[in-house]
Amino acid sequence: MVTRLYTHPIFLEHITPPGHPERPDRLRAIERVLDDEAFAGLDRAEAPEGDEATILYAHPQEFVERVRATIPDTGIARVDADTTASPKSWQAAVTAIGAANAAVDDVFRGNVANVFVAARPPGHHAEKTTSMGFCLFNTAAIAARYAQRQHQAERVAIVDWDVHHGNGTQDIFWDDPSVLYCSTHQMPLYPGTGAVSETGAGNIVNAPLAPQTGSEVFRDAFLSRILPALDNFVPDLIIISAGFDAHHRDPLAEINLTEDDFDWATGQLMQRAGRHSDNRLVSLLEGGYDLQGLAFSVAAHVGRLMKG
Ligand SMILES: [Zn+2]
Numbered sequence: 298m299v300t301r302l303y304t305h306p307i308f309l310e311h312i313t314p315p316g317h318p319e320r321p322d323r324l325r326a327i328e329r330v331l332d333d334e335a336f337a338g339l340d341r342a343e344a345p346e347g348d349e350a351t352i353l354y355a356h357p358q359e360f361v362e363r364v365r366a367t368i369p370d371t372g373i374a375r376v377d378a379d380t381t382a383s384p385k386s387w388q389a390a391v392t393a394i395g396a397a398n399a400a401v402d403d404v405f406r407g408n409v410a411n412v413f414v415a416a417r418p419p420g421h422h423a424e425k426t427t428s429m430g431f432c433l434f435n436t437a438a439i440a441a442r443y444a445q446r447q448h449q450a451e452r453v454a455i456v457d458w459d460v461h462h463g464n465g466t467q468d469i470f471w472d473d474p475s476v477l478y479c480s481t482h483q484m485p486l487y488p489g490t491g492a493v494s495e496t497g498a499g500n501i502v503n504a505p506l507a508p509q510t511g512s513e514v515f516r517d518a519f520l521s522r523i524l525p526a527l528d529n530f531v532p533d534l535i536i537i538s539a540g541f542d543a544h545h546r547d548p549l550a551e552i553n554l555t556e557d558d559f560d561w562a563t564g565q566l567m568q569r570a571g572r573h574s575d576n577r578l579v580s581l582l583e584g585g586y587d588l589q590g591l592a593f594s595v596a597a598h599v600g601r602l603m604k605g
Contacts, residue, residue, distance in 0.1 A: 298410035300603045301403055302331065303396040305344035308417050310385035314373055317381070318549060318586040319417065319431040327415050327582075330592035331599065338603060340409060344416065347395025354442035355435050355469050360426045364433055377429045390418055390433045397440035397581055398447075404534065404577040405448040411567070411578040411602050413539075415595070419583040421463035421538045422488060430461065430488055437538045437581050438469040441476050444534045451475065454532035456523060457482070458515075458562055459540020459583040460550040462491030462503070466538065471497040477530040479523045481515060483508055483543070483550050502526045506543075511553035515543070519565060527569045534577045535570045537563075541585030541594035549586050556590075556597035563601040578602070 309321040331339065352361050367376050368387045376382055393416035400412035420437055422430030437455050444450040454477040455470075457463040462482040467490065470476040477500050482491050484505030491503045504518035527535070545553040563580075570578040580602065585591035 298605070299338060299340040300599065301340040301342055301400070301409040301412045302599070303342055303344045303400060303412065303414045303416070304328070305392050305396065305416070307385060307389050307392050308415070310383070311389035311418050312373060312383035312385070313381050319419065322588060323585065323591055324415060324417060326588040326592040327595050330596045336599065336603070339599070344392050344396030344414070345399050347391035347393070347398070349391055351394060351398055351439055351443055352434055354446065355438040356425055364428055376433070380428055380431055380433070382433065386418065386433065392416070393418065393420070393436050394434060394439050397436045397579065398443045400579040401440050401444045401448065401534065404579055405444070410576065410605050411580070413580045413599050413602060415582050417582070419540070420581070421457055421459060421466050421583050422461070423465040424468040432465060435465045435469055437536050438466050440579065440581070441536055445475065450533040452477065452530055452532045453534045453536065454479065454527055454530055455536045455538060456566060457538035457583070458543065459538055460543035460547065460552050461487055461540065461584060463538055464488045464490040467495065467497065467501055470500060474498040474500045476500060477502070477526060477532060479526055480504065481506055481518050481523065483552050486550055506552055508551040509553065511545070512555065512558050515552070515554055515558055516561065519562060524565060524569060527573065531573045534574055534579065535566055537566060537578070537580040538583045539580045539598060540583035541591050544585065544587060544590035544594050546587040546590035547585065549584070556593040559594045560597040560601045563598050567601070
Protein backbone atom coordinates (compact mmCIF):
# COMPACT_ATOMS: atom_id res chain seq x y z
CA MET A 298 0.00 0.00 0.00
CA VAL A 299 1.18 3.46 -0.88
CA THR A 300 1.31 6.87 0.71
CA ARG A 301 -0.86 9.34 -1.15
CA LEU A 302 0.01 13.01 -1.64
CA TYR A 303 -2.74 15.51 -2.41
CA THR A 304 -1.81 18.84 -3.97
CA HIS A 305 -3.51 21.26 -6.36
CA PRO A 306 -2.30 24.28 -8.36
CA ILE A 307 -5.05 26.42 -6.78
CA PHE A 308 -3.10 26.32 -3.50
CA LEU A 309 -0.49 28.60 -5.15
CA GLU A 310 -3.18 31.14 -5.98
CA HIS A 311 -4.02 32.06 -2.40
CA ILE A 312 -1.92 35.23 -2.53
CA THR A 313 -0.68 37.00 0.59
CA PRO A 314 0.98 40.45 0.78
CA PRO A 315 4.71 40.82 -0.02
CA GLY A 316 6.84 39.73 2.93
CA HIS A 317 4.06 37.61 4.46
CA PRO A 318 5.53 34.36 5.83
CA GLU A 319 2.56 32.18 4.69
CA ARG A 320 3.35 32.38 0.98
CA PRO A 321 3.00 30.23 -2.15
CA ASP A 322 6.77 29.56 -2.20
CA ARG A 323 6.22 27.26 0.78
CA LEU A 324 4.40 24.80 -1.45
CA ARG A 325 6.94 25.22 -4.25
CA ALA A 326 9.70 24.26 -1.78
CA ILE A 327 7.73 21.16 -0.79
CA GLU A 328 7.09 20.24 -4.44
CA ARG A 329 10.80 20.58 -5.21
CA VAL A 330 11.97 18.36 -2.36
CA LEU A 331 9.34 15.70 -3.13
CA ASP A 332 10.50 15.69 -6.75
CA ASP A 333 13.51 13.65 -5.63
CA GLU A 334 13.71 10.07 -6.78
CA ALA A 335 13.34 8.93 -3.18
CA PHE A 336 9.68 9.94 -3.46
CA ALA A 337 8.98 8.30 -6.81
CA GLY A 338 6.73 5.79 -5.01
CA LEU A 339 4.34 8.49 -3.77
CA ASP A 340 0.81 8.20 -5.14
CA ARG A 341 0.32 11.77 -6.33
CA ALA A 342 -3.28 12.88 -6.71
CA GLU A 343 -4.91 16.17 -7.54
CA ALA A 344 -7.10 17.36 -4.70
CA PRO A 345 -10.78 17.02 -5.63
CA GLU A 346 -13.15 19.95 -5.59
CA GLY A 347 -14.32 20.51 -2.04
CA ASP A 348 -17.92 20.30 -0.90
CA GLU A 349 -18.79 23.66 0.66
CA ALA A 350 -21.52 22.04 2.73
CA THR A 351 -18.88 20.24 4.79
CA ILE A 352 -17.57 23.59 6.09
CA LEU A 353 -20.74 23.61 8.21
CA TYR A 354 -19.43 20.56 10.10
CA ALA A 355 -17.21 22.96 12.06
CA HIS A 356 -18.50 26.48 11.38
CA PRO A 357 -21.95 28.13 11.41
CA GLN A 358 -23.50 29.26 8.11
CA GLU A 359 -23.49 32.91 9.10
CA PHE A 360 -19.71 32.79 9.61
CA VAL A 361 -19.18 30.99 6.29
CA GLU A 362 -21.07 33.78 4.52
CA ARG A 363 -19.05 36.39 6.38
CA VAL A 364 -15.80 34.81 5.11
CA ARG A 365 -17.22 34.57 1.58
CA ALA A 366 -18.03 38.28 1.70
CA THR A 367 -14.42 39.19 2.54
CA ILE A 368 -13.05 37.62 -0.69
CA PRO A 369 -12.04 40.51 -2.99
CA ASP A 370 -12.55 40.66 -6.77
CA THR A 371 -9.01 42.01 -7.16
CA GLY A 372 -6.05 42.63 -4.89
CA ILE A 373 -5.75 41.46 -1.31
CA ALA A 374 -8.33 41.99 1.45
CA ARG A 375 -7.50 41.96 5.14
CA VAL A 376 -9.46 39.42 7.22
CA ASP A 377 -7.69 40.03 10.52
CA ALA A 378 -4.37 41.58 11.59
CA ASP A 379 -2.32 38.86 9.84
CA THR A 380 -4.88 36.95 7.77
CA THR A 381 -5.70 38.01 4.22
CA ALA A 382 -7.75 36.85 1.26
CA SER A 383 -7.15 37.17 -2.49
CA PRO A 384 -9.64 36.43 -5.31
CA LYS A 385 -8.78 32.70 -5.39
CA SER A 386 -8.57 32.21 -1.61
CA TRP A 387 -12.09 30.83 -1.34
CA GLN A 388 -11.41 28.17 -3.94
CA ALA A 389 -8.06 27.34 -2.33
CA ALA A 390 -9.59 26.97 1.14
CA VAL A 391 -12.47 24.84 -0.13
CA THR A 392 -10.09 22.66 -2.16
CA ALA A 393 -7.91 22.18 0.94
CA ILE A 394 -11.03 20.93 2.70
CA GLY A 395 -11.84 18.70 -0.27
CA ALA A 396 -8.35 17.19 -0.11
CA ALA A 397 -8.54 16.55 3.63
CA ASN A 398 -11.96 14.93 3.32
CA ALA A 399 -10.78 12.82 0.38
CA ALA A 400 -7.81 11.71 2.49
CA VAL A 401 -10.27 10.57 5.16
CA ASP A 402 -12.22 8.66 2.49
CA ASP A 403 -8.99 7.02 1.29
CA VAL A 404 -7.88 5.72 4.67
CA PHE A 405 -11.36 4.46 5.59
CA ARG A 406 -11.67 2.67 2.25
CA GLY A 407 -8.24 1.21 2.91
CA ASN A 408 -6.93 1.87 -0.59
CA VAL A 409 -3.84 3.75 0.61
CA ALA A 410 -1.53 3.35 3.62
CA ASN A 411 -1.77 6.98 4.73
CA VAL A 412 -2.06 10.46 3.21
CA PHE A 413 -0.22 13.79 3.32
CA VAL A 414 -2.11 16.88 2.16
CA ALA A 415 0.12 19.74 0.99
CA ALA A 416 -2.39 22.58 0.94
CA ARG A 417 -2.73 26.20 1.93
CA PRO A 418 -4.19 28.25 3.54
CA PRO A 419 -3.62 26.38 6.81
CA GLY A 420 -6.48 25.87 9.26
CA HIS A 421 -5.76 25.22 12.92
CA HIS A 422 -6.18 28.82 14.15
CA ALA A 423 -9.66 29.18 12.65
CA GLU A 424 -12.20 29.10 15.48
CA LYS A 425 -15.91 28.33 15.10
CA THR A 426 -16.68 31.92 14.21
CA THR A 427 -13.29 33.58 13.67
CA SER A 428 -10.72 33.40 10.86
CA MET A 429 -7.28 34.25 12.23
CA GLY A 430 -3.58 33.40 12.17
CA PHE A 431 -3.37 32.89 8.35
CA CYS A 432 -6.36 30.48 8.55
CA LEU A 433 -9.83 30.92 7.02
CA PHE A 434 -11.56 27.61 7.88
CA ASN A 435 -10.43 24.81 10.19
CA THR A 436 -9.61 22.06 7.72
CA ALA A 437 -8.53 19.49 10.34
CA ALA A 438 -11.70 20.00 12.39
CA ILE A 439 -13.90 19.63 9.32
CA ALA A 440 -12.06 16.42 8.33
CA ALA A 441 -12.52 14.99 11.84
CA ARG A 442 -16.26 15.62 11.74
CA TYR A 443 -16.37 14.32 8.16
CA ALA A 444 -14.90 11.03 9.39
CA GLN A 445 -17.59 10.84 12.04
CA ARG A 446 -20.49 11.65 9.71
CA GLN A 447 -19.42 9.88 6.55
CA HIS A 448 -17.48 6.92 7.97
CA GLN A 449 -19.11 6.40 11.36
CA ALA A 450 -15.87 7.06 13.22
CA GLU A 451 -16.73 7.31 16.89
CA ARG A 452 -13.51 8.84 18.15
CA VAL A 453 -11.06 10.97 16.17
CA ALA A 454 -7.73 12.23 17.53
CA ILE A 455 -6.06 15.35 16.19
CA VAL A 456 -2.36 15.66 17.07
CA ASP A 457 -1.02 19.15 16.39
CA TRP A 458 2.76 19.63 16.48
CA ASP A 459 2.72 23.05 14.80
CA VAL A 460 4.77 25.41 17.00
CA HIS A 461 1.68 27.56 17.55
CA HIS A 462 -1.23 26.36 19.63
CA GLY A 463 -4.25 25.32 17.54
CA ASN A 464 -6.69 27.55 19.37
CA GLY A 465 -9.24 27.05 16.62
CA THR A 466 -9.30 23.28 16.88
CA GLN A 467 -9.45 23.50 20.66
CA ASP A 468 -12.34 25.97 20.42
CA ILE A 469 -14.34 23.78 18.02
CA PHE A 470 -13.99 20.60 20.13
CA TRP A 471 -13.93 22.24 23.58
CA ASP A 472 -17.09 20.44 24.72
CA ASP A 473 -16.95 17.46 22.36
CA PRO A 474 -15.38 14.40 24.01
CA SER A 475 -15.65 12.41 20.75
CA VAL A 476 -12.59 14.29 19.47
CA LEU A 477 -9.26 14.27 21.31
CA TYR A 478 -7.10 17.31 20.64
CA CYS A 479 -3.41 17.05 21.60
CA SER A 480 -0.94 19.85 20.98
CA THR A 481 2.74 20.60 21.48
CA HIS A 482 3.48 24.28 20.98
CA GLN A 483 5.77 27.05 22.19
CA MET A 484 4.43 29.06 25.10
CA PRO A 485 4.41 31.99 25.40
CA LEU A 486 3.72 32.58 21.71
CA TYR A 487 0.84 33.48 19.38
CA PRO A 488 -2.10 32.94 19.86
CA GLY A 489 -1.62 32.80 23.65
CA THR A 490 -3.83 29.79 24.39
CA GLY A 491 -2.69 26.24 25.11
CA ALA A 492 -2.00 26.09 28.83
CA VAL A 493 -1.97 22.69 30.51
CA SER A 494 -5.00 23.81 32.53
CA GLU A 495 -7.14 24.10 29.34
CA THR A 496 -8.69 20.64 29.23
CA GLY A 497 -12.18 21.13 27.71
CA ALA A 498 -14.33 18.09 28.42
CA GLY A 499 -11.22 16.15 29.37
CA ASN A 500 -10.49 15.80 25.64
CA ILE A 501 -7.88 18.58 25.32
CA VAL A 502 -4.24 17.76 26.08
CA ASN A 503 -1.89 20.70 25.86
CA ALA A 504 1.86 20.23 26.19
CA PRO A 505 3.41 23.70 26.04
CA LEU A 506 7.16 23.96 25.36
CA ALA A 507 9.37 26.77 26.70
CA PRO A 508 11.26 28.92 24.18
CA GLN A 509 14.71 27.58 23.27
CA THR A 510 13.86 23.99 24.11
CA GLY A 511 14.43 21.28 21.55
CA SER A 512 14.33 17.62 20.71
CA GLU A 513 14.53 16.18 24.20
CA VAL A 514 11.72 18.28 25.68
CA PHE A 515 9.54 17.77 22.59
CA ARG A 516 9.98 13.98 22.62
CA ASP A 517 9.36 13.88 26.36
CA ALA A 518 6.07 15.76 25.84
CA PHE A 519 5.07 13.13 23.31
CA LEU A 520 6.11 10.20 25.48
CA SER A 521 4.69 11.48 28.75
CA ARG A 522 1.50 13.26 27.60
CA ILE A 523 0.46 12.89 23.96
CA LEU A 524 1.01 9.17 23.37
CA PRO A 525 -0.55 8.04 26.68
CA ALA A 526 -3.59 10.21 25.89
CA LEU A 527 -3.89 8.49 22.50
CA ASP A 528 -3.59 5.04 24.08
CA ASN A 529 -6.28 5.96 26.56
CA PHE A 530 -8.61 7.39 23.88
CA VAL A 531 -8.28 4.58 21.30
CA PRO A 532 -9.05 6.69 18.21
CA ASP A 533 -10.64 5.34 15.01
CA LEU A 534 -8.56 7.85 13.04
CA ILE A 535 -5.52 10.03 13.76
CA ILE A 536 -5.25 13.38 12.00
CA ILE A 537 -1.95 15.25 12.24
CA SER A 538 -2.00 19.04 12.12
CA ALA A 539 1.48 18.99 10.66
CA GLY A 540 3.12 22.36 11.02
CA PHE A 541 6.88 22.44 10.69
CA ASP A 542 7.57 25.79 12.33
CA ALA A 543 9.09 24.19 15.45
CA HIS A 544 12.14 23.57 13.21
CA HIS A 545 15.20 25.41 14.51
CA ARG A 546 15.50 27.48 11.32
CA ASP A 547 11.96 28.85 11.52
CA PRO A 548 11.74 32.65 11.87
CA LEU A 549 8.40 32.72 13.75
CA ALA A 550 9.34 30.76 16.88
CA GLU A 551 12.18 29.62 19.12
CA ILE A 552 11.85 25.84 19.36
CA ASN A 553 14.88 23.92 18.12
CA LEU A 554 13.63 20.75 16.46
CA THR A 555 15.34 19.10 13.50
CA GLU A 556 13.84 17.03 10.70
CA ASP A 557 14.81 13.93 12.71
CA ASP A 558 12.28 14.92 15.37
CA PHE A 559 9.48 15.05 12.79
CA ASP A 560 10.59 11.67 11.47
CA TRP A 561 10.46 10.29 15.02
CA ALA A 562 7.08 11.84 15.91
CA THR A 563 5.61 10.57 12.63
CA GLY A 564 6.81 7.06 13.46
CA GLN A 565 5.29 7.24 16.93
CA LEU A 566 1.91 8.28 15.56
CA MET A 567 2.04 5.59 12.86
CA GLN A 568 2.65 3.04 15.59
CA ARG A 569 -0.42 4.31 17.49
CA ALA A 570 -2.50 4.33 14.31
CA GLY A 571 -1.44 0.70 13.82
CA ARG A 572 -2.36 -0.21 17.36
CA HIS A 573 -5.71 1.62 17.61
CA SER A 574 -6.93 2.89 14.25
CA ASP A 575 -6.32 0.15 11.70
CA ASN A 576 -3.41 2.35 10.48
CA ARG A 577 -5.74 5.20 9.52
CA LEU A 578 -3.55 8.31 9.52
CA VAL A 579 -4.08 11.58 7.65
CA SER A 580 -1.57 14.42 7.81
CA LEU A 581 -2.47 18.01 6.92
CA LEU A 582 0.10 20.74 6.35
CA GLU A 583 -0.26 23.69 8.73
CA GLY A 584 2.68 26.12 9.29
CA GLY A 585 6.41 26.13 8.55
CA TYR A 586 7.97 29.34 7.28
CA ASP A 587 11.67 28.71 6.64
CA LEU A 588 11.70 27.20 3.16
CA GLN A 589 14.68 24.92 3.78
CA GLY A 590 13.53 23.86 7.25
CA LEU A 591 10.06 23.21 5.84
CA ALA A 592 11.29 21.22 2.85
CA PHE A 593 13.67 19.03 4.86
CA SER A 594 11.02 18.44 7.54
CA VAL A 595 8.32 17.49 5.03
CA ALA A 596 10.81 15.15 3.35
CA ALA A 597 11.49 13.44 6.68
CA HIS A 598 7.77 13.28 7.51
CA VAL A 599 6.63 11.93 4.15
CA GLY A 600 9.63 9.60 3.95
CA ARG A 601 8.57 8.06 7.26
CA LEU A 602 4.93 7.78 6.16
CA MET A 603 6.11 5.89 3.06
CA LYS A 604 8.11 3.40 5.13
CA GLY A 605 4.82 2.07 6.49
ZN1 LIG B 1 2.42 27.69 13.29
